[in-house]
Amino acid sequence: xxxxxxxxxxxxxxxxxxxxxxxxxxxxxxxxxxxxxxxxxxxxxxxxxxxxxxxxxxxxxxxxxxxxxxxxxxxxxxxxxxxxxxxxxxxxxxxxxxxxxxxxxxxxxxxxxxxxxxxxxxxxxxxxxxxxxxxxxxxxxxxxxxxxxxxxxxxxxxxxxxxxxxxxxxxxxxxxxxxxxxxxxxxxxxxxxxxxxxxxxxxxxxxxxxxxxxxxxxxxxxxxxxxxxxxxxxxxxxxxxxxxxxxxxxxxxxxxxxxxxxxxxxxxxxxxxxxxxxxxxxxxxxxxxxxxxxxxxxxxxxxxxxxxxxxxxxxxxxxxxxxxxxxxxxxxxxxxxxxxxxxxxxxxxxxxxxxxxxxxxx
Ligand SMILES: *Cc1c(COP(=O)(O)O)cnc(C)c1O
Numbered sequence: 622x623x624x625x626x627x628x629x630x631x632x633x634x635x636x637x638x639x640x641x642x643x644x645x646x647x648x649x650x651x652x653x654x655x656x657x658x659x660x661x662x663x664x665x666x667x668x669x670x671x672x673x674x675x676x677x678x679x680x681x682x683x684x685x686x687x688x689x690x691x692x693x694x695x696x697x698x699x700x701x702x703x704x705x706x707x708x709x710x711x712x713x714x715x716x717x718x719x720x721x722x723x724x725x726x727x728x729x730x731x732x733x734x735x736x737x738x739x740x741x742x743x744x745x746x747x748x749x750x751x752x753x754x755x756x757x758x759x760x761x762x763x764x765x766x767x768x769x770x771x772x773x774x775x776x777x778x779x780x781x782x783x784x785x786x787x788x789x790x791x792x793x794x795x796x797x798x799x800x801x802x803x804x805x806x807x808x809x810x811x812x813x814x815x816x817x818x819x820x821x822x823x824x825x826x827x828x829x830x831x832x833x834x835x836x837x838x839x840x841x842x843x844x845x846x847x848x849x850x851x852x853x854x855x856x857x858x859x860x861x862x863x864x865x866x867x868x869x870x871x872x873x874x875x876x877x878x879x880x881x882x883x884x885x886x887x888x889x890x891x892x893x894x895x896x897x898x899x900x901x902x903x904x905x906x907x908x909x910x911x912x913x914x915x916x917x918x919x920x921x922x923x924x925x926x927x928x929x930x931x932x933x934x935x936x937x938x939x940x941x942x943x944x945x946x947x948x949x950x951x952x953x954x955x956x957x958x959x960x961x962x963x964x965x966x967x968x969x970x971x972x973x974x975x976x977x978x979x980x981x982x983x
Contacts (some may be wrong), residue, residue: 622733623657623665623668623730623733623734623736623737624668625668625669625670625736625737625740626667626668626669626670626671627669627670627671627740627744628669628670628671628672629653629670629744630652630653630672634652634672635652636651636652638747638748639786641750641751641752641755641786641788642752642788643788644750644755644786644787644788645787645788646758646785646787646788646925647758647785647787648785649785649786650673650783650784650785651673651745651748651757651783651784651785651786652672652673652745652748653670653671653672653673653741653744653745653784654670654671654672654673654674654741654781654782654783654784655668655669655670655737655738655740655741655781655782656668656669656671656779656780656781657669657737657779657780657781658766658777658778658779658780659727659777659778659779659780660776660777661727661776661777662776664727665727665729665730665780668733668737670737670740670741670744673783676779678766679766679768680768681768681769681770682764682765682766682767682768683765683766683767683768683769683775684764684765684766684775684820686770687765687772688819688820688821688824689724689725689726689764689765689774689775689778690724690762690763690764690765690819690820690821691717691720691721691724691726691762691763691817691818691819691820692717692760692761692762692763692818692820693713693714693716693717693759693760693761693762693818694713694758694759694760694818694924694925695707695708695709695710695713695758695759695881695924696708696756696757696758696759696787696924696963697742697749697756697757697759697784697977698749698756698757698963698964698965699749699750699751699756699964700964700965700966701964701966702965703751704965704976704977705742705743705746705749705976705977706963706964706965706974706975706976706977707739707742707759707974707975707977708881708962708963708973708974708975709881709885709973710735710738710739710975711731711735712881712884713761713881714729714731714734714735714738714761715731716818716879716881717729717761717763717818718731719816719817720817720818720819721763723814723816723817723819724814724817724819725774726763726765726774726775726778727763727778729763729780734761734780734782737782738759738761738782739975739977741782741784742757742759742784742977743977745757745784746977748784748786749786750786750787750788752788752789753789754788754789754790754791754792754960755786755787755788755789756786756787756963757784757785757786757787758784758785758786758787758925759782759784760782760783760784760785761780761781761782762780762781762782762783763778763779763780763781764778764779765777765778766778766779787925790925790926790927790929791926795930795948795952795953795956797930797931797932797933797943797944797946797947797948798838798839798840798921798929798930798931798932799837799838799839799932799933799935800838800839800840800841800842800855800931800933800934800935801832801833801836801838801840801841801842801935802841802842802844802904802934802935802936802937803829803833803841803842803843803844804844804849804936804937805829806826806828806829806841806843807843807844807845807846807849808822808825808826808843808846808853808854808876809822809843809846809853809876809877810846810847810876811846811847811874811875811876812875813876815853815875815876815877815878816873816875816876816877816878816879817878818878823857826841826856826857829841829843830856838935839856840855840856840858840921841855841856842854842855842860842904842934843855844904845874845876846876850903850904850905851871851901851902851903851904852871852902852903852904852907853871853874853876853877854871854877854878854921855921855929855931856921857878857923857925858880858882858921858922858923858926858929859871859877859878859880859882859883859921859922859923860919860920860921860922860931861883861886861918861919861920861921861922862902862907862910862916862918862919863916863917863918863919863949863951864906864907864910864915864916864917865910865915865917866895866896867896867897867898868890868895868896868897868898868951869897869898869899869900869902870883870886870887870897870898870899871899871900871901871902872899872900872901873899874901880922880923881924882922882923882924882927882928882959883922885922885959885971885973886922886928886955886959887899888971889955889958889959890951890955892970893954895951904934904936907919907934907941908934908936908939908941911934911941911942911943912941916941916943917944917949917951918930918943918944918949918950918951918952919931919934919943920949920951920952920955927955927956927959927960927963928952928955928956928959930943930944930947930948930949930952931943932944932946932947933946962974
């Protein structure tokens with residue numbers, strides 16, 4: 622068990638709460654955070670919940686130079702019953718350990734960290750927004766903190782969890798997005814780190830996103846790095862195609878991030894009696910399905926948006942319109958069902974929902 626110290630802010634130190642109807646994403650942070658340190662000889666130590674504050678980092682901290690940095694993203698939701706719920710949090714912490722192993726970083730004890738995470742969320746429960754569709758975004762992060770310029774695994778790390786109240790992704794309802802299919806840039810390569818939630822992947826993706834946005838597109842669709850024809854992901858989301866009577870998603874080949882929303886969607890779609898297939902799918906197949914009328918829906922999946930319907934794809938000068946630019950029935954049904962589970966409003970046959978039990982933290 623982690624020896625967890627809690628240093629609560631004094632009432633005067635507490636921040637004022639933001640306007641819940643205008644939260645945006647990831648720019649407001651709560652009063653407290655969780656931090657612990659790692660030393661290769663000691664293991665994890667000094668686990669504490671304390672005031673949200675700056676770190677003191679050596680300018681030679683290895684995360685800053687060589688990118689040993691990984692993160693996770695999940696949310697706490699306030700139900701209509703005023704209870705607070707997490708969705709599959711153990712899966713995020715397990716995935717974090719997979720990212721850690723790939724980056725030669727130390728693993729964490731998922732049970733200990735989940736306990737600390739739940740304690741932190743309980744302390745910050747007044748920060749979980751009550752507005753429909755809003756939530757408290759949870760960002761577990763690990764960075765290499767050892768000072769050194771040699772390229773090798775660091776011997777010291779900081780693990781922390783910060784919390785940010787975020788608004789509804791679709792305050793005015795779904796808005797299917799216009800996607801630019803890039804054959805110039807790639808997100809990840811076989812043998813690389815595409816299946817790890819590691820900082821450099823996102824730095825590498827920004828240029829393609831900026832260029833797509835300049836041309837009026839919302840996001841980039843990534844093709845495989847070798848043949849530039851197999852579809853991988855869309856922006857920072859996994860992707861699904863409803864073609865004919867199949868729901869198709871690319872297989873976890875190693876260059877794709879294994880999304881928890883992706884897994885939840887596959888489980889629900891199967892449960893509903895539809896055919897889910899994980900198989901390689903080319904951009905040409907999607908455009909051909911668009912032309913012959915068998916392409917019904919395209920949508921991205923991820924914690925931030927849950928489901929993001931795609932209205933059109935642009936590739937090599939051609940546009941493939943999807944469902945006349947409207948949200949499809951499957952995307953809508955998946956969004957409604959997942960949201961309803963996440964807010965604790967529908968039954969939980971898969972054991973995905975974790976209620977934060979008030980009064981256990983301190
Ligand atoms: C986090 C992430 C996803 C979605 O994962 P979820 O667990 O569903 O939130 C998909 N692709 C990339 C590149 C990601 O970073």
